[in-house]
Amino acid sequence: MLCSNRPDDFGPQFTLSSPIPTTCFVDVILVPLPVWIALALLPILILVSLHSRKANYNPSTAHLHLQPLRSCLYTITTTIYYVLIVCNILMQTLEIVRLSLIHFGIGLLPFAYVGLIIGGALHWSNGVQGRIQIWQGINAVIWLGGTTISVVKVVGLVKEGINGRKGSKYPISDQTxxxxxxxxxxxxIGMLEAILGLWRVNRGRSCGSLATASPVQHEALGGK
Incomplete structure (x- = not known):
C-alpha cells in the first residue's frame, strides 16, 4: 500500500491537518506532480526546438559555439548547485528509509529522485548543448514545485501534531x-538556477557581440 499504517487516508483532507492536504495525498499526488509536468513538457520543448532549429538554421553561424565559462566564481556557484541536488537526494532517501522503519507507506516519494536527476542533467548539459530551448522552464517547475510542496507538507505535519509519533523511529518532529x-x-537550487541562468545570458550576449563584429571590432573585443 502507498500509505499503509498512516493515520490519515488517501483523501485530500484530514481532521488534524485540515485544510492542508493529508500527508498521504501529498506524497502520492503532489510530490510527483512537478515531475509529471516536467516529463510532459520535455518532449514538447524538444519538438519545438527541433522545428525552430530547422527554421532558423544559418550555415554561416552553425560552427559557432559558446566557450565554457571559466570564471572561478561561476565554477564555485555551479558546484554548490550540484551539491545541493545531492543533498536533497540524500534527504529524500532519509525520509523514505525512516518512513519504512515505522512501516509507513512511502507513497510516490521516489519520484522526487526523477525530478532531481532531470534538473541536474538539463543543467549539466545546458539543455543537451542548447538543443532544448527554454529548458530552464522545466527546471523552474521542478525546483519551485518541490519548494512549494515541501512547505505545504511541513505545515500539514505541524498541524497534525509536532509531538506525534514520539518514541517511534521517526517522530513527526524529525520528519518536519x-x-x-x-x-x-x-x-x-532554484535561486542558483536563476543566478547561473543570468550568467549564461550575459555570456551569450558577449559571444554574440564577438560573432557579429567586424574583424577590427572582433580584435578590439578580445577575439582571435
Whole structure:
C-alpha cells in the first residue's frame, strides 16, 4: 500500500491537518506532480526546438559555439548547485528509509529522485548543448514545485501534531525538520538556477557581440 499504517487516508483532507492536504495525498499526488509536468513538457520543448532549429538554421553561424565559462566564481556557484541536488537526494532517501522503519507507506516519494536527476542533467548539459530551448522552464517547475510542496507538507505535519509519533523511529518532529530542510534546499537550487541562468545570458550576449563584429571590432573585443 502507498500509505499503509498512516493515520490519515488517501483523501485530500484530514481532521488534524485540515485544510492542508493529508500527508498521504501529498506524497502520492503532489510530490510527483512537478515531475509529471516536467516529463510532459520535455518532449514538447524538444519538438519545438527541433522545428525552430530547422527554421532558423544559418550555415554561416552553425560552427559557432559558446566557450565554457571559466570564471572561478561561476565554477564555485555551479558546484554548490550540484551539491545541493545531492543533498536533497540524500534527504529524500532519509525520509523514505525512516518512513519504512515505522512501516509507513512511502507513497510516490521516489519520484522526487526523477525530478532531481532531470534538473541536474538539463543543467549539466545546458539543455543537451542548447538543443532544448527554454529548458530552464522545466527546471523552474521542478525546483519551485518541490519548494512549494515541501512547505505545504511541513505545515500539514505541524498541524497534525509536532509531538506525534514520539518514541517511534521517526517522530513527526524529525520528519518536519527533514522536509523543511528539503524545502530550503529546493529554494536554494532554484535561486542558483536563476543566478547561473543570468550568467549564461550575459555570456551569450558577449559571444554574440564577438560573432557579429567586424574583424577590427572582433580584435578590439578580445577575439582571435
Amino acid at each position: 525538520i527533514d522536509v523543511a530542510v528539503m524545502a530550503g534546499v529546493y529554494a536554494g
